[in-house]
Amino acid sequence: MHKEAEIRDPLILGNKTYHDISKDIAKPVEGKANKYWWILFSLSLVLFIWGVLCIAYTIGTGIGAWGLNKTVGWAWDITNFVWWIGIGHAGTLISAVLLLFRQKWRMSINRSAEAMTIFAVVQAALFPLIHMGRPWLAYYVFPIPNQFGSLWMNFNSPLIWDVFAISTYFSVSVVFWYIGLIPDFAMIRDRMSATISPMKKKLYSLLSFGWSGKAKHWQRFEEVSLVLAGLATPLVFSVHSIVSMDFATSIVPGWHTTIFPPYFVLGALFSGFAMVETLLIIMRKVVSLESYITIKHIEYMNVIIILTGSLVGTAYMTELFMSWYSGVEFEQYAFLNRATGPYWWAYAIMMTCNVLTPQLYWIKSIRTSFVATFVISIFINIGMWFERFVIIVTSLHRDYLPSAWTMFSPTFIDIGIFLGTIGFFFTLFLLYSRTFPVIAQAELKSILKSSGSEYKNKK
Template sequence: MSAARAAGETRATLDPGASPVIDPHATMAGLTAHTSDAVLERPIGALWLGCFAGALLLTGLLAAGIWRLLLKGVGIWGINIPVAWAFAITNYVWWIAIGMGGTFISAALYLARQPWRASLNRFAESMTVCAVSVSGIFPILHLGRPWFFYWLMPYPNRMDVWPQWRSSLLWDFFAIVAYLLVSLMYWYVGLVPDFATLRDRARQRWKQVSYGVLALGWRGDAQHWRHYERVSLVLAGLSVPLVFSVHSMVALDFSEGLLPGWHSTLFPPFFIAGALFSGFAMALVLGIALRRWYRMEAYITERHLDNLAKMMLAAGLVVGYSYATELFTAFYSMDTYELAEAKDRLSGAYSWMFWLIVGCNVVSIQTLWWPQVRRNRVALVVISILVLIGMWFERLLLILNSLYHGFLPSSWGMFYPTLWDLAFLAGSFGMFFLLLLILLRCVPMLSMFELRKLIHQRGGATR
């Protein structure tokens, strides 16, 4: 086979459609300079400072809310009997779901050997780490006495206070800790070769030392690459099952309950589809923002946006099918309580929330069938934000509609959020973006070594 023919087949593999994996004119030198200078040389601009100040203010609001909760208890929220769950659990499920989408983009596409993931995996992994860090706060705060959260751990102690292994709180503890540790390891291992690049290009001595320590003595020899590929493969192989097991475990928090609307075997796959749905939506919003902010159009191309939009559409169709299945099961079974819960969802006190969810999660994504919409950045941002709003309300409705209307009229009661509920919600956004903005200044948002590999395969190694 001639060299020209081999190069042509490689190009065809990387560029199966009209839109390439990366810009055909991209070079290794340009990629390295563009990505590393964004961390090492780019000055702190007014836009970053403004976003950081806003995120810091909201994070301070979250800290104030936590302090108030420690002093007064969870009564500062609007929860009560019969609605004993509300915003905190909604925030927990919503944020951990966003992390699932980032892991799937990075790990699942790595196992599938998809070359176009190289432009997306770094910021998707960073999104996962930040989202899971935020989500882990809310189950602890919901304990009532959060300063005793360590009782969930099976640690040796002299008082013989052991965890309740049948409690979903314990399941959530192991799920979050395992997922956060694996996500952190996978994210950090992928950064080691790029930390070495930053070490070699840094001018200030403190940056050379800092990135040198983080690079773990990386020299890029064959032995290092062999170990790196093995570790990455193992961590990716662990991450993908965690995407399904962790959110299935979150779903079992509801499925183990005997309330109508919760006691269903549909929840684990339904929650997984919803997690990927909202995760892809957040990845689109962040990807488009980073593409514009850091001038990454050469590396995050229209093809990446198109593929992410297709993945979001596929996950959204499964979510819409799950909504229909829930209603069909209730009416087909003719169970008195399931039927009452389904009718209440359609026309009850919170029916406005259900139809908002249908509009955001089912109707809005139908426009993604058209390629023109999938490549329109403004349309993608609007649709993704609608999906994120719809998925948050979907988790809230799932909680409220089964709790506020009990078996007896004496146990009926509406939920009304307080200002502290809204403060915790806004503060969670602040903490997420604060962590993400810090990472933007410290680590490259593109995987330089993976993109250099694509450029080399394309035949542009020296241009």
């Protein structure tokens, strides 16, 4: 059995038994949705539909519907793409890296964090797809034998690396998520009555792949989870490194920096944890999981946010220093222009939200408050969006010839598509929270005796 120091705070509150855990986690699936769920769901659905209309308009008329121009050829779309991909990273970090480190607190949150990863990657993938202008030709990015004189894509290009990285990341995340879901679907299947809800019982039987929980199966399950975690860990680091190379391998001042891969990965983890907090603080209330997602979980995540936030701050400073130290006029101007040029306000938002706000977590009362955490997590989400905006737009809008200098402003279509992806994301997440076991209950049961408050008090 697991042993744990007695002074560690419990991770499961209340006097829970194994059966209570099954009951609590099956409740959102078995019960009816409450008022808050319907309000949030309707709002998300409206945003989603609005986004679909904006996407349809863009595809119908062309990319001219966006605020892009000849100088700023990448702006909102790629900002949104990098933002969403970054958000996805926390899910894999929680489920894979924390599994390798045997962190028990991951168990209450890994399922939802992985769901967030998958839904965020879906949003991210939309943007390059729409930006192609002719999304029905998207299969050109894959090495498919063809009759155009055998026209292949270029494997030297970071954009193609990105295609491979993101497809692999998405599919491996789905598999990792589903392997863990099978025993939990089986739990829900076995709770369903064949007479009262035969359709649901059938559906969950189908989803649970006939899992029965044999000793040999559990042994393989543990090994497969461990190996998948080991594979997903370098994968998650590679994905955002490759995203950063989309910029770093170019020769645009402000993009062409070697610090980009670690800087992007840290930024991704930073923003991802903020989004996990935003979602979980809402979810623990909406589907009553207060005993499982405790302030201790939030505090652990806040500690990671201080670390990654400070490292991101260090990366900003390093960038500034290196541009000065390089002695290259263009490089120096790019950074001076970021901080003091026409987009100074975006730079100021980025600095305030990403560097200053997370430092508040050094204060224990802020770190252990749901309200404060929720507010700060929103700030970080906004700050990290602006970070990508600053990197992309301010580097492009001052082109090599001053005659090409310009500004970027989004059209309502740009804004509409972004809001649409937020709507789509929350629609998926809300549907998930009502149909899936939102906590990895099988794993959670295995730590009840070492980390449950009742068992801790007995000792």
